[in-house]
Amino acid sequence: MGKIALLYGGDSAERDISLKSGRAVYQAMQRLKLNVDLIDTQDSFVQQLAQAGYQKAFIALHGRGGEDGQIQGLLEYLKIPFTGSGVLGSALAMDKIRSKQIWLSCGLSTAGYCQIMAGDVTKCGQIIEQLGNQLFVKPAHEGSSIGMSRVHNQQQLVQAIELAGQYDSSILVERFIDGPEYTVAILDGVALPVIRMQAAGEFYDYQAKYESNTTQYHCPCGLSAEEEARVQALAVAAYQALDASGWGRVDVMRDADGQFYLLEANTVPGMTEKSLVPMAAAAAGISFDELVGKILQTAER
Ligand SMILES: Nc1ncnc2c1ncn2[C@@H]1O[C@H](COP(=O)(O)OP(=O)(O)OP(=O)(O)O)[C@@H](O)[C@H]1O
Ligand SMILES: [Mg+2]
The missing domain is CATH 3.30.470.20 (ATP-grasp fold, B domain)
Known part of the structure; x- marks a missing residue:
């Protein structure tokens, strides 16, 4: 098999986890005697990807930039086959x-929800009327439980929206399961x-x-x-x-x-x-x- 590009790191909020995933996959690939380059996408890497003649890419990036279709689109453009979902599924x-x-x-089946924009705490009363006061609030595009909170009342809902808004402009308020x-x-x-x-x-x-x-x-x-x-x-x-x-x-x-x-x-x-x-x-x-x-x-x- 030709050379494999193992993409890891990046600059999302989940960088630290990706560094660990990438290292674990790299060690497995070494045990499998595969020819692999470990590439941190936080550094400039596009030229290397375009020119090194990689046969495949293994994506070990979590979160925005690596798991959301961006890297997938780049690899598609460069005609390098890659692991996992394509652009649409990733996004x-x-x-x-x-x-x-x-x-x-x-x-x-998925729990009842509503979407609100960051900072928009004016709808809190309405949301509680609609979904009840046992809620779960998340940034729409984050992973690893970053920026998420459980909510029991309107005051906590305001705080939860403020926290989630630090990570995303779009916020998901979901019924608590x-x-x-x-x-x-x-x-x-x-x-x-x-x-x-x-x-x-x-x-x-x-x-x-x-x-x-x-x-x-x-x-x-x-x-x-x-x-x-x-x-x-x-x-x-x-x-x-x-x-x-x-x-x-x-x-x-x-x-x-x-x-x-x-x-x-x-x-x-x-x-x-x-x-x-x-x-x-x-x-x-x-x-x-x-x-x-x-x-x-x-x-x-
Ligand atoms: N509607 C809900 N009701 C109760 N708990 C919830 C609800 N949504 C999420 N949680 C809790 O929050 C955690 C994180 O939620 P979720 O899996 O949606 O986000 P994530 O951070 O993207 O996860 P991952 O790290 O798997 O990417 C869940 O594992 C669960 O414990
Ligand atoms: Mg999860």
Whole structure:
């Protein structure tokens, strides 16, 4: 096989996680004896990509710039096959509000919500009337729980909108789902075993994701075989509806009414040895190195 460009780092709010994902994938590629250049897209890299004759690119970038269609468009233009979703799927999945609009139009279940613009706290009363006062507020285009908060009343809603507005001009206010949360890893159109995440704090925040050692991960996830198959089918349908492909991860919660609700899709999920997709792959008997090889194969479309 020819030379591989492994793209990591970048300058999104999730840079630190991408550095870890990239290093873990790089080490796997070295064990697989692949010819790979590790490229931090925070430095100037376009000329190198255009001229070094890469056969494929492995995208290990999270967040804006790397997971939202920008890098995908560049690679398409340069005719370098790349891992994971194309421009459209990447852009749609990065936008939590447009993802929900598409899911709702396809009859796929996701929690009630409204969109507001940063700084617009005048509608808080109206939002609470419409959705209730148990809410969850997120920047529309962020990952890793950055800028997100749980809300119990109007005063907290104002604060949550101010926090989310530091990261994005578009803000998603969603009905709070009171129940367990799951993630479904998808590899080449097929769902891997479902994982249930259980954070010790109020929700699965940045600290619970990357720093805490009290967060619990359950795989098998505790659902019946029939329920697990239902969540897997929901996740695969949600991923396809966004035109996302190759590999990725869909996050889902289950409300007290027993129904599953789609939260969001990740087209370049974390790839550290401790990340969720490698964990689901391991449950399916796929080692980290094998997983890296299979993701690389998704660049052959
Ligand atoms: N509507 C909701 N009700 C209750 N909790 C929620 C809701 N939306 C999100 N959460 C909590 O916030 C966390 C982060 O939300 P979400 O998965 O939408 O964002 P993210 O930061 O983009 O995730 P990732 O790091 O997986 O990219 C969830 O894992 C969950 O714990
Ligand atoms: Mg998530």
